Amino acid sequence: MNEFLRPFEFEFFRNGLVVATVAGALCGMIGVYVVLRGMSYIGHGLSHAIFGGFAASALIGVNLFVGAGIWGLASALMISRVTKRASIGFDAAIGVITTASFALGLALIQLFGSPGRDPDAVLFGNVLGVSSGDVWMVIAVTLFAAGVIFFQYRPLLFSTFDPEVAAASGVKTARMDALLMLVLALSILATMNVMGVTLIAAGVVIPAVVARLVTHSFARMLPLATLIGAFCGFTGMIASYHLDVASGPTIVLTGAILFSTVYALAARSRVKAPATPKSPPRKLSSV
Amino acid sequence: MSRSTPLMSIDGITCAYGGEPALVNVRLDIRREDFIGVVGPSGSGKTTLLRALLGSVAPVAGAIRRQKGLSVAYVPQVEAIDWNFPITVGECVLVGRSAGRILPWPTKREKAEVADVLERLGIASLENRHIRDLSGGQQQRVFIARALIRRPQLLLMDEPTSGVDLTTRHEVLHLLDELNRSGLSILLTTHDLNGIAAHLPTLVCLNQEVIGMGPPGTVLTPEVLERTYGARMEVLQHAGIPVVLDPYDRLNVVPIKPSHAHPRGH
Numbered sequence: 001m002n003e004f005l006r007p008f009e010f011e012f013f014r015n016g017l018v019v020a021t022v023a024g025a026l027c028g029m030i031g032v033y034v035v036l037r038g039m040s041y042i043g044h045g046l047s048h049a050i051f052g053g054f055a056a057s058a059l060i061g062v063n064l065f066v067g068a069g070i071w072g073l074a075s076a077l078m079i080s081r082v083t084k085r086a087s088i089g090f091d092a093a094i095g096v097i098t099t100a101s102f103a104l105g106l107a108l109i110q111l112f113g114s115p116g117r118d119p120d121a122v123l124f125g126n127v128l129g130v131s132s133g134d135v136w137m138v139i140a141v142t143l144f145a146a147g148v149i150f151f152q153y154r155p156l157l158f159s160t161f162d163p164e165v166a167a168a169s170g171v172k173t174a175r176m177d178a179l180l181m182l183v184l185a186l187s188i189l190a191t192m193n194v195m196g197v198t199l200i201a202a203g204v205v206i207p208a209v210v211a212r213l214v215t216h217s218f219a220r221m222l223p224l225a226t227l228i229g230a231f232c233g234f235t236g237m238i239a240s241y242h243l244d245v246a247s248g249p250t251i252v253l254t255g256a257i258l259f260s261t262v263y264a265l266a267a268r269s270r271v272k273a274p275a276t277p278k279s280p281p282r283k284l285s286s287v
Numbered sequence: 288m289s290r291s292t293p294l295m296s297i298d299g300i301t302c303a304y305g306g307e308p309a310l311v312n313v314r315l316d317i318r319r320e321d322f323i324g325v326v327g328p329s330g331s332g333k334t335t336l337l338r339a340l341l342g343s344v345a346p347v348a349g350a351i352r353r354q355k356g357l358s359v360a361y362v363p364q365v366e367a368i369d370w371n372f373p374i375t376v377g378e379c380v381l382v383g384r385s386a387g388r389i390l391p392w393p394t395k396r397e398k399a400e401v402a403d404v405l406e407r408l409g410i411a412s413l414e415n416r417h418i419r420d421l422s423g424g425q426q427q428r429v430f431i432a433r434a435l436i437r438r439p440q441l442l443l444m445d446e447p448t449s450g451v452d453l454t455t456r457h458e459v460l461h462l463l464d465e466l467n468r469s470g471l472s473i474l475l476t477t478h479d480l481n482g483i484a485a486h487l488p489t490l491v492c493l494n495q496e497v498i499g500m501g502p503p504g505t506v507l508t509p510e511v512l513e514r515t516y517g518a519r520m521e522v523l524q525h526a527g528i529p530v531v532l533d534p535y536d537r538l539n540v541v542p543i544k545p546s547h548a549h550p551r552g553h
Contacts, residue, residue: 036372153391158382161372168341168361169437170386212373216417219391221373 007241016130016194019138020237020247021230023191026142027200028207028229029149030187032222033180035208036160041091042079044201045098047188049075051197052101054122055108065137065189072185075101124196124246134193141190145183149222152179157218194233196248203248206255207232213259213266232258293318294357294441294472295340300349302335309335311496312349317441322467323474324484327493328516333476336493337361337443340474360434362444365426365451370419376429377401377414383433404432408462424455428462435466442466444475448483456482480507480531503529 007013034043053071057064075097082093120126149156158166159176167173188200195203211225236251243250293316302310310332317323325333338344339351341361353359360383374382380401381393388394393401405411408428413421418429427447434442447463448456460483467473477483484490490506492499492515499511507529512520521532 150391151389154382154385154388157374157378158385161369161374161379161382162363162367164343164367165361165363165433166382166385167343168359169383216373217375217415218373218378 004238004242007238012130013237013241015132015135016240016247017234017237018135019130019191020194020233020251022135022138022142022233023194024203024207024233024236024251025226025230026138026145026187027191027195027203028211028225028227028232029142029222030145030180030184031204031206031208031229032211032218032225033156033160034184034204035212037180039184040201040205042076042094043184043188043204045079045094046072046076046185047192047197047200048102049098050101050185050188050192051122052103052105052108054192054197055105059108059112069185069189071101072188073182076181076185122192122196123198124248126193126196126246130193134190138190138194141186145187148179148183152176156180161218194237194247195251196246199248199252202252202255203229203232206252206259210255210259210262213262228255228258291318292354293352294321294354295359296352297336297340298350298352300339300346300351302332302339302344303347304335308495310339310346313493313497315491315497315500317472317474319440319472320467320470321472321474321489322463322487323489323491324487325474325476325491325493326478326480326484326515327498329478331494331515333493334445337445337474337476340443354440357441358437358439359441359443360437360439362427362430362434362442362447364446364449365423365430366449367445368418368426368430372418374418375415376405376410376418376421376432379418379429380404380432380436383436400436404435408432408435422455423451424458427451427455427459431462431466439471441472441474444473446477447475448477448479453482460486485528485530507531 008017031043034040050068050072052075053068054064056071057067060067079090079093079097082088082097083090155166155171156176156179158169158171159173163173166176184204187204188197191200191203207225207229208221210228211221215221215224232251232255236254237247239245239254240247240250295317297313297315297317299312299314300310301308301312313332313336315323325336327333335344339346341359342351381397384393384397384400388397401414402411405414408431410421410425410428410432413425413429418426421429431442444463448459451459456479463473463475475483485503485507488502490499490501490503491497492506492511494515494517498515499506499508504527507522509520509522512518512522512531523530523532
């Protein structure tokens, strides 16, 4: 048996590979909106906040997916509320609320232990923790996210690109924001077993950033980021087995290598390309 | 519908942010084929007026009455646009048609409408270009196209010539004039008294309240401008168009002295 194909004999690996590939595609797809809306930090924060929900749900015996999901959404809403009510920035509110939630999760686990899943697997991702239930969970969330994006494609694009004009044009921008937050929270929950909450943000951001480097069209960036995410998940999972390293780091490192390569190639082509006329720098005109 | 019936009636609205008034008892009727420029200093409430017309700011007093079924489109300042956003000209125009379409791809009719509006604005060949890779005038045309694809009766524009060069300013002004002649009502805000405001049929001088309203020849007077800007300005007439002189010379501004830097090493 070829050493490369040996892990495919094991069911846990096949499950893990499917979950990692689908989860990568899901993260890549959602990541396009996260990156273009300048929400990379909230993706990072939300994944940490959800860890608090994971610990609390495990402790009180509530379904982890439901408990941590509600916790994540509540954190997102609290960030929005604190930012509106107090004169502190969005990034500072994320820093306070999500880190406090993460710290609460760590404290709860240290005090009472983790009756549910292995907290290390939740933090850093672990292919061994993937069950067939997780496979279906990731597939279901991916189908839900794809459905939301498909049926709300233009309103989501408009509210991402130009929220003020989108609202003036009849797009329910607050509804789009809430919908995106819900999809992001569900995606983090569904993928945290593979990526780990500490590394999910990179899994979300990297495919979108790589896709942005190679296209100027949103309609091409969305499927491209999805494919790149799936590639990173697939390759990272195989590397995880052969290197005996947790799946989260190998998936993220695959993405990082891809980013470095594409970035270097893009920089090289920019240097070689003839100068194209750009619009003049915009300055405010005098009164 | 007769021209005398207002598309939108602003009936004594007052808008405030946290108790601080931004607009006070503003009255204005916008009728079919009107082309109105709103001028005033920074913080005079121009943007708040646009937001109130769009419905994103609610007046604390007074009311805005819209004609039933009125379609309003908005073109923001180019400074508000994220020019690095991955979007082509065609995609940008198509998102203007976000309402009422569930599937992502455009219908044949929508494709034809996008092609038609781009052709009308003279940017048909740019459909697949990224929005950043255009000249200032072309960029402004893209966002006007995005507004026109909604087939509006009233076009609201925030500083359409802010930050553009002289040629682009002329280009945009002529385009808006053509659109207005084809029946579109336009209300825009501008800081440019001589380049834009003086050429429009109707001007509104705003400083929280309406200081003056009417043709530029009757509104651009030293008295109205002083009440609007808080500085005395001289107004000349050139070929029947008022020309506002910069008040800089009349202000007690201490000129910046050239620096007398010591040579290095001394």
